[in-house]
Amino acid sequence: MKKQFFKLLLMPMILVCLALCPVANAANKIKVVTALPDLASITQAIGGDKVEVFSIGKGYQDPHFIPPKPSFIVKLKNAQMLVRVGLGLDIWLDSLIRSSGNPKIYFGAPGYVDASIGIPVLEFPNRKIDRSLGDIHALGNPHYWLDPVNAKYISADIVAGLKRVDPADGAYFDQRRMMFLKELANKLTGWIHQAAPLKGVRVISYHDSWPYFERRFGLKVVGFIEPKPGIPPTPKHTQYLIQLVRQENVKLIMMEPYYLSSTPKMIAAATGAKVIVVPPSVGGVPGANDYFSLFDTILNRLLTNLPKK
Amino acid sequence: MHRKFRASCHSVILWAGAISIISLLANSPRCWASDQFLSLQEIAASNPPSHSVDKTTSKTDMQQQFQQLENKITQLQTSYNQRLQQMQQTIDLLKAQISKNQTIPTTQAVTQKTPAASQEDIGTHLIFGSEAKPQTSSKTTATQATSQNGDIGDQLIFGNGQSPQTGPETPVQPSSSYSINSGAGSLLGGGVGYNGSRGQSFNPDISVTGDFIGHYGSRSSLPSHNRIDLRESEIGLQAAVDPYARATFIFSKPSDGNLDVEEGYATLDTLPWGLQVKVGKMRSPFGKVNVLHTHDLPQTDEPDVISNFFGSDGLIETGVSVSKILPTPWYSSLDVQMANGDNNIFFGHGRLTKPLVVSHLKNFFDINDNNSLELGLSTAVGARTLDSGARDSKVAGIDFTYHWLQPNLFHTLVWQTELLGATQGQPYTGKNTLFGGYSFVEYKLATRWFAGVRLDYSQVPLLANANEWSIAPYIDFWESEFGRFRLEYKHTFGHNYQSSDQAWLQYSVILGLHPPHTF
Structure with missing residues (x-):
């Protein structure tokens, strides 16, 4: 009886190990895994039909805390290229990369793309920092994709990676990057004109996700719901914010979709400011389906909720 | 005068x-x-x-x-x-x-600049290179909106008013050559932001964990019985050895023991066929809980079955392990360790003439984005030596874990179960086979609060016909990702064994660069 117990356990192990034949890979597209859907959208725009892109993070998830499920290891194991945010945002990716056993995407390998290379990083701490400051990023603010201009650096990094992986299609990627940037430039002109009423508008955001966006489109983020990055709201800080909202005449409270709305709503109720859910990533809310429509959605949500004078 | x-x-x-x-x-x-x-x-x-x-x-x-x-x-x-x-x-x-690089649409904007503004631009120029400071340009562009239809986006993206086709002045030219540390599109870049950490580049990632507990209860065999204790201090060091290997060293000092190497191993992770080989002393790949360090345990104490079968530190063995992700559509990995077999509850031969072989097959299935299942099988086979000669001991385990995650992680649920069965090569007591298991459910109540309950059953290898049942409800408060308070109560019903009531208050802290916990 007891011996049978072991046999019962060992049998499936052996069966699973030996009886499974490798799954044939017919498609010859470059398999790219990205940390966030924004990077996936840009990679897809550049890679066209030569790439197959999968994003580990989803737009409705907090990019700081993506659960590192083993199913992502399978995606990484089969990938030829990895595009990550870098700057310490996606540290959850490190253990997944290591577990994948795929040297093509290890740090320093041709298929490893850190999209933050070349970005003029904001909020780089110019002194020794520690965790008494909360989840502060030692390499600067990592939410850089929220300035469309930074897409020129992101796309340069991605193209460089694609060329390392697939040098034969280099011209194709270059051409598509130019097309992408031209479209982006067009859109950006529109966005900047559209965003004119946002200039100088004082807002509060939940997390410090918006410095790049803020500088490009002229908003002014005067405070954060989090007392320190990654630290949940406290009653004392909320009281301070209520005062701040009144003092600075803040009309909008921007909230990323992955936070609890209770504190923002409380502040709104106390002050008359309006809480709006603004997606910081592609897929964060319905309608933000790619990198372009992400900015359409963000600006649209800000502008329609802007109080009329 | x-x-x-x-x-x-x-x-x-x-x-x-x-x-x-x-x-x-x-x-x-x-x-x-x-x-x-x-x-x-x-x-x-x-x-x-x-x-x-x-x-x-x-x-x-x-x-x-x-x-x-x-x-x-x-x-x-x-x-x-x-x-x-x-x-x-x-x-x-x-x-x-600066005057050459001004990319502001109108000359009017440039001439309007006061001396103070141009000084500000020196800093911008130094920091941002040829790109105009975003804020300045957005101010200008916003005010010039009506007069400059059409080309602001082009200027911001392509810089210097160059049309895209003429290209040479495009700020970022991806390098087609494979360069590691310089130029746009390189693997490392060389940006301003990286200077600060350059000095520590080759040092290993260092982490320190402290596990403080206060214990109150009737089980006097525990080292922390009715005491406030620094149950364990741990120093972890991790770094790449070279392009082919990484190494991890973890030193720990339990309150009742000496500073010791808890784990020390090198991982060769660039081998062909996706093989990963670990060499050294490591937590043996048996089940779910055995591989966790004390401060990472889902409850304050280890499940009874683990501490009864493998000792209070768990099964830690020195040897070589080989692991591979199997070519299945779902995640499936096999990890096999060959070790000396020093753990002397079931094994203890301690020589490679009769090595201990531990293996773990892990399968993970995504039901959908929010629900997942993990199913694992583990075995450990090794020799136990007594005066009468060496004979094999066998331990087998099955583990089952269900995860439910709300998309924004406001609430999560984990249900984890492990069942272990063993045969002793040289029984202590004449009883040849032993069983044990645990099952716990943990629910995330709110942003920083978790609550759970664990049920335990275990037979005791060192005593004949002894077993214990226990129930342990607990509640966690995570002050942050790096600090956690936990209150746990445990009632044990012993059969030919000590019954007890115990309570712990635990505070665990993590300093430095600790790798994020695995799923």
Whole structure:
């Protein structure tokens, strides 16, 4: 009886190990895994039909805390290229990369793309920092994709990676990057004109996700719901914010979709400011389906909720 | 009167000169200028002329020294002028570059700039290179909106008003060559932001964990019985050895033991066929809980079955392990370790003549984005040596974990179960087979709060016909990702074994670069 117990356990192990034949890979597209859907959208725009892109993070998830499920290891194991945010945002990716056993995407390998290379990083701490400051990023603010201009650096990094992986299609990627940037430039002109009423508008955001966006489109983020990055709201800080909202005449409270709305709503109720859910990533809310429509959605949500004078 | 004044002036200059020369020697050459003037002024202020006539110094001596000082002053003046000139040149150069690189749509905007604004742009130029400071440009573009339809986006993306096709001035040209550390599109870049951490680049990631517990209860066999204890301090070091391997060393000091190497292994992770080989001392790949360090345990205490079968530290063995992700559509990995077999509850042969072989097959299935299942099988087979000779002991386990995650992680649920069965090669008590298991459910109540309950059943290898049942509810408060409080109560029903009531208050802290916990 007891011996049978072991046999019962060992049998499936052996069966699973030996009886499974490798799954044939017919498609010859470059398999790219990205940390966030924004990077996936840009990679897809550049890679066209030569790439197959999968994003580990989803737009409705907090990019700081993506659960590192083993199913992502399978995606990484089969990938030829990895595009990550870098700057310490996606540290959850490190253990997944290591577990994948795929040297093509290890740090320093041709298929490893850190999209933050070349970005003029904001909020780089110019002194020794520690965790008494909360989840502060030692390499600067990592939410850089929220300035469309930074897409020129992101796309340069991605193209460089694609060329390392697939040098034969280099011209194709270059051409598509130019097309992408031209479209982006067009859109950006529109966005900047559209965003004119946002200039100088004082807002509060939940997390410090918006410095790049803020500088490009002229908003002014005067405070954060989090007392320190990654630290949940406290009653004392909320009281301070209520005062701040009144003092600075803040009309909008921007909230990323992955936070609890209770504190923002409380502040709104106390002050008359309006809480709006603004997606910081592609897929964060319905309608933000790619990198372009992400900015359409963000600006649209800000502008329609802007109080009329 | 006139003479007296002159003499006093000389002496002041003498003092000031002497002090300034000393401070000149003490200071770095870069910042001499401001320091000198400061010290001269300080001396003049603190020594009013009328009080400091030194009568012992002869007139010729004074004249000589005065001459020397005058020489020194002219010398300093010339070098100061040179430096001033250099700075002026740099400023001119920068101004020229700025006016060349202005990408603001209208010339009007440039001419409108006040001196203060252009100074701000020097910093922008230095930090952001050729790109105009985003804020400045957005201000301008917002105000110039109506007059500049169509090309603002182009200018921001392509810079310098160049049309995309003419390309050479495009700010970022991806390099087609494979370069690791320089140029846009390189693997590492060399941006401003990376300078700060460069000095520590080759040091391993260091983490320290502290596990403080207060225990109250009736089980006196525990080292922390009715005490406040630093149950475990742990230092972890991790780094890449070279392009082919990584290494991890974890030193731990339990409250009742000596500082010891808990784990120390190198991982070869660039081998063919996706094989990963670990060499060294490591937590053996058996089930879910055995691989966790004390501070990572889902409850304050280990499940009874783990501590009864493998000891309070768990199954930690020195050997070689080989793992591979199997080519299945779902995640499936096999990890096989060959080790000495030092753990002396079931094994303890301690020689490779009859090695301990531990294996773990892990399968993970995504039901959908929010629900997942993990199913694992583990075995450990090794020899136990007593006077009558070596005989095999076998331990087998099955683990089952269900995860439910709300998309935004406001609430999550984990249900984890492990069942273990064992046969002892040389029974202590004449009883040959043993069973045990645990099952716990943990629910995330709110942003930082978790609550759970664990059920345990375990037979006791060292005692005949002894077993224990227990129930342990607990609640966690995570003050942050790096600090956690936990309160746990445990009631144990012993059969031929000690029944007990226990409670723990635990506070665990993590310092430094601790790898994120696995799923």
